[in-house]
Amino acid sequence: MIFLSRSLVALGALLAATPALAQVPKLLPLPAELHAGQGRLAVTGATGITVPAGDAGARNAAERLSVLLDESRGLRLAIGTAGKGASIRFVRAATGKPESYRLDVTPRGATITAGDDAGLLYGAVTLWQALTQTPGRGPVTVSAFDVADAPRFGWRGLMLDSARHFQSPDYVRHLIDWMAVNKLNTLHWHLVDDQGWRIEIKKYPKLTEISGWRHPATAPGAPQLPKIGGFYTQDEIRSILAYAAQRNITIVPEIEMPGHALAAIRAYPELGTGVPIPPGTESDWGVFPWLYNLDDSTFGFLEDVLDEVIALFPSKFIHVGGDEATKEQWKGSARIQAQMKALGIKDETALQAAFMHRIAGHLTKRGRKLIGWDEILEGNEVPPDATITSWRGIEGAITAAKAGHDAVLSPAPTLYFDNRQGFSDTEPPGRGNLIDLKTVYAFDPVPDAIPAAQQHHVLGVQANLWTEHVRTEARAAWQTFPRASAVAEKGWSAKGASDFGGFVDRVIPQMTRMRDLGLNASFSAFEVQPSYDYAPGSDSVTVTLANQAGLAMRYTVDGGAVTANSPAYAGPFKATLPVALKAAAFKGDRAVPGEITRTITLQSLRWRSDEALKTCTSRVVLALEDDYPATGKRATFVSDIFNPCWLWEKAPVGGARQIAITVGQVPFNFQVGKDRDGIKFEAPTTPEGEFVVHAGTCEGPRVAVLPLAPAVGNPGLTRLVGTLAPRAGNETLCIRYTARGVEPIWAIDAVELVQ
Template structure:
């Protein structure tokens, strides 16, 4: 028996050693449930073998994936063997607890990955890959002993890819699956059907893809036509993608929208609708469309035929049937629909949608599948075994759980990654409100409003990418990552001890190790954002620097490159004009992307682009891409489509003799229904319209009128200059459009006060 004094001494020594031990632990993402140092060191070389049990296809798949990841990242070509001298990497099949769990033990004799299912073996391999790539180097590596016992917090950790609005290649979908797997995301909700396009080959109905797989993008009146866009996935391509996903531990849940978002199907087979004509080009609009499926037996036969072929392609337990945003005006106006409501003895169109969903749920149940739908299906008599995807906030999940339904949390705006994640010239088009990395990471997948005894109904969470404005695969990647890694961690790791700064520190190397997998993530979280405070007439400007990540910022003002020896930003900089300001965010001694190189002079302090301005209202703020040119870089306009109006706060008007606006015109291609009456654009004095510049507020004194006649024939950007009255100091300017119609919609790209 040891003395109390000796016990206290041992405890003190242990506590003193803990920080050093903690520092030796690898920086992993998602952070494992349990991780501790262990004895020994493992030296990985090109001769290290991967040992798998004979006949174990799942273990072999995990080993093959680890070999491929190490080949891409370290340049080592490891081989699989049935047995090998130690050290080796061994895959062992044994019970480790809940689904997808694993143990990883690293020591002098190599590494052992133990799991009871295929997914656990794969995730153990992914974790080992992260451990072996901590240094970011190539070739052999030696790592310290480690013991990990890991399991996910939630069973559903997903992303939703919208391929209906813009089509992505099969190769891209497979690549996205690879990126998901190395973050331990396990569900791809694939949105294959919507008003703008039908992307899955249905052999019984070839017009679905032959007609509705393609469209011409909308352009402003008089602008050159853009090339036809679209595509679809053949059944062979889908089968290959599903098989690829299975190897990565990922389930693909297909979505076939009904009864709303049905324009693509009705466009191909008009008898599926209510006979309401579809104006040419409607399929290239955005918004909520009024075309719904009718409810006759022929339409249900069509839907059952479609779902039969879909179920043959996707083995997922769940089939998503949408159910959202079903505007019922055409149902209300259809005598046949009204007669059906009366014959069924139900109350109204909402009850009819519930009946519709019940009928489809019964068909899926007969085929041993489960219906999942957006939270609107809760508004009627929802099928007993239906699962809910809660997108209108978390209320749908709360209602579902309390009623005994499973739910997936996917709330807008927090987990809608079609929202931009930053500001600046590198940001692609999207929803205008910023949903930054910190906001996503702070999301709680287990809201306290759900009683503890019903928390088990929360299956997990997913982030949704709607692709109205993500027309390229590079943009889709930018919108997904690194926010998808935040979703992965809050879905996998324990809630206790979650820390944003620690997450960022682990995120940076995770993004670096994904680059050999073809990943080019967004730099939004690390981009340096300068804010200028300039007083008219002065020869200096105050500059504030910030980033979303909280990482240190270093800068130079003499034109030299920014290195780890450059001054550390600690507060606003008072800079003489002119000055060349360069700044970057740093993790340790390395920059992490999003650096700036900006000349500050008498002109730049009187210049603002639309990103620097505020919209006068925040009804529907979008970052919209110009429709010109057909190829090459296009302008992006930040505007509120209900009120195209901007405010320049504290504009340095003193000494300005003219104001220059750079403007562009874009198509007004929005299905707004009754909300169209709320679009407020003041009437113009000229046929082409003009921009007004007013002092203080949008009802303040008119300072300048900028006619648009000179820009009306130009599909690209036009710089327009108008006289500006003598003013003093700084004041807020309101800049708004006037027009005699909505199409085209004029947008502001930048504004400059000219001396």
């Protein structure tokens, strides 16, 4: 069989124009080679699966295929005999590089061929995708096709931060399942950080007894939230590791050092430099100054911990962090300074390098390799066989590769999935950068600055989900997919194999089939985003629709259901108020998730949530969750924590007599060092402070003042109402508040102009 070249597969227009090619399934990641065959294969409950006798890897792949088809279509195929109908065969034979496979689908059956267990499993995943191109239960028929496939990179990863917020073992298993069907193969498990210690270490039980739990931070006067936390027992970890191994996923554990050490020091204070830890510090976010000291007993503790980790995890890599280790406590410790002098170490950067060398030596003795964040490159004394996770952009990978070190590309903000995917009330809390699906897909893991002779040092690509602001498992899943599918394709498929439109065409059915595996993925890329142009006094509004994926959209303005026969959106349109707007993005004649319903009235046009406002600056913009109530829905506030200030552009102020601002308060629980002293507010004119509204710019005339007194002491939302100076037409409003300090942070939930 002649296979298509990668360049031909990338030509989506050719696929659409050629009937034979149009019959190939929409696979994700895009295979290296794909060709349409002749005829169709029917798979029913009578279809059997055969595996070579005694081949445990083939048996595992067959079982995974049977389970996936059962979950997606209710087809649990028997394994071991050919059955009465067509058969699916697993064959062990060389297919080239690791994880590669061939898949041949004909009217007589399907054959998956691979030289290793991973290839057999991925061939099964590809066949499952082909048999679930559309939702449905029961027998299925698929057009014949052939695939020859192999990954671009050997490291295709996700990082899960379980330290900031704990996820259940069941969720971790779900994540492993979702990774496997996207051909992701590495789970970097962030088990230790300042806020929590999540792995049972039998020699040091206080690590989990004390530092496995904390009370979330609350604003002054707000009720204390219940204690949260948890940890994984060693038996639970062994079970998860076995589960991952069946799905060709290596779990790389991370034990942070020398910084991000507060959890360990809380449990065993002798590990630190003696600087007291104020109560509740473990519930802060940011960069903490607490570091491990340099005593031999502390290194003994770390080596003991690593030995228990090594006994659990078979991964050849052990991640030891190395990031954000601010040095002020080392600088301020007479004991540390004396030790540095005795060792002939010139400065604290060189001290961290020596620290890492000692840890690397221990790992080497145990047959493992050190991997760390790109800060371990500093000081030009990197352990000789260290691998780098490049997170501060791509520069760490470039430096590492040129110096002969392997690297994994994981740059912030592009591959940091705590960044939000959109700005709407649908989005959960997170960092305020917009990192949408298209941005992730545009990233290429091999920087041009790495010389061709050194590009083999790029092991692959990894996205990270930090969970400071990801409190629930549902939010973790939303933040991860479908962006993780974009990472999967970038890690697997050839460079330039597909454009974003082709990826969207394949990721939509992928998210649909993954619902059967328990995933409720984000639909941010497909959600219709309306915007309105309204002139005060008019009886109509101009509506503009958009979506991130660039999909076609259809809409109605009378409250009717949106179907394939509804008007196609061709550009901004005018509608008479009130408008019962419904709109959805479409792929062909099918609506995709993200349909919206909006009732547009004069009142709604004079109302904006904080999601529709702009922050005046973009130093550290966060979408922060309210600290109240303990259970149930909480508000989310978008704010620049270094400058709480908002702009409502083109606000329809004409004719408005009052302005109402719904506000809430959250704690300033951020470790930002001396930067805290630089956060300045205008002095209040009332004891409790006030929200102040300026017209035009933040230096424009003051048009409203709303005292905060009614909100002080209320842990929930408070609606403040104030008189608005007469204005005309549309005008930008700048809204900020006065205060004597950063605690608490006041934030806006919504603003309304009242006639």
